[in-house]
Amino acid sequence: MPGLIGKKLGMTTLFSEDGQATPVTIIEAGPCEIVSLRTTNKDSYEALQLGFGSKKEKHLNKPQLSYYKKVNVTPPAVVKEFRNYLTADYKVGDKITVEIFTVGDKIKITGKTKGKGFQGVMKRHGFGGVGGTTHGQSDRLRAPGSIGQSSYPSRVFKGQRMAGRTGYDNFTVRNLKVMKILPEKNIVMVKGAVPGSINSIVEINK
Numbered sequence: 001m002p003g004l005i006g007k008k009l010g011m012t013t014l015f016s017e018d019g020q021a022t023p024v025t026i027i028e029a030g031p032c033e034i035v036s037l038r039t040t041n042k043d044s045y046e047a048l049q050l051g052f053g054s055k056k057e058k059h060l061n062k063p064q065l066s067y068y069k070k071v072n073v074t075p076p077a078v079v080k081e082f083r084n085y086l087t088a089d090y091k092v093g094d095k096i097t098v099e100i101f102t103v104g105d106k107i108k109i110t111g112k113t114k115g116k117g118f119q120g121v122m123k124r125h126g127f128g129g130v131g132g133t134t135h136g137q138s139d140r141l142r143a144p145g146s147i148g149q150s151s152y153p154s155r156v157f158k159g160q161r162m163a164g165r166t167g168y169d170n171f172t173v174r175n176l177k178v179m180k181i182l183p184e185k186n187i188v189m190v191k192g193a194v195p196g197s198i199n200s201i202v203e204i205n206k
Contacts, residue, residue, distance in 0.1 A: 030095070049079055057075060176194070
């Protein structure tokens with residue numbers, strides 16, 4: 001379904017007339033400018049490439065800069081492709097706004113989860129640790145413990161849960177309800193939490 005690129009601004013609470021509190025995530029959705037069209041005749045599929053934000057020309061390479069000047073489009077900071085638009089209804093340079101959504105719509109949002117760096121097994125996988133300080137274990141309360149056998153198979157199995165880089169993974173939350181839209185500010189408020197930190201880029205799809 002059609003979608004937009006947005007930026008997560010944070011969370012707040014909406015109160016209904018009867019006093020019900022609903023946690024919502026505030027997203028700046030668009031406006032997204034069409035930077036390129038994908039057509040069946042040329043590319044064997046239909047899609048729109050949408051740009052969000054802006055980027056200084058000095059941060060572009062020459063092919064990118066020449067293309068954006070050719071199509072008279074402001075160089076975007078982020079470009080994503082959406083396949084569920086009817087390309088015949090659009091042209092390069094058109095802007096798509098938050099008005100494609102309506103209150104009550106069910107949408108899915110994809111973003112990068114918060115990066116947490118290198119973490120141990122307790123934080124990364126929820127291990128309980130080796131245990132108390134019995135049997136002389138004074139310095140390994142958060143250690144992973146044994147990771148395999150001795151004589152057979154004499155190796156560590158692939159996929160063994162260990163310490164490592166945590167977070168900053170693609171994550172999609174589905175069936176988020178649109179609670180409120182502020183078209184003049186390009187704001188959409190959705191019920192619940194959305195992956196990513198504040199000011200992170202998210203992809204919104206109907």
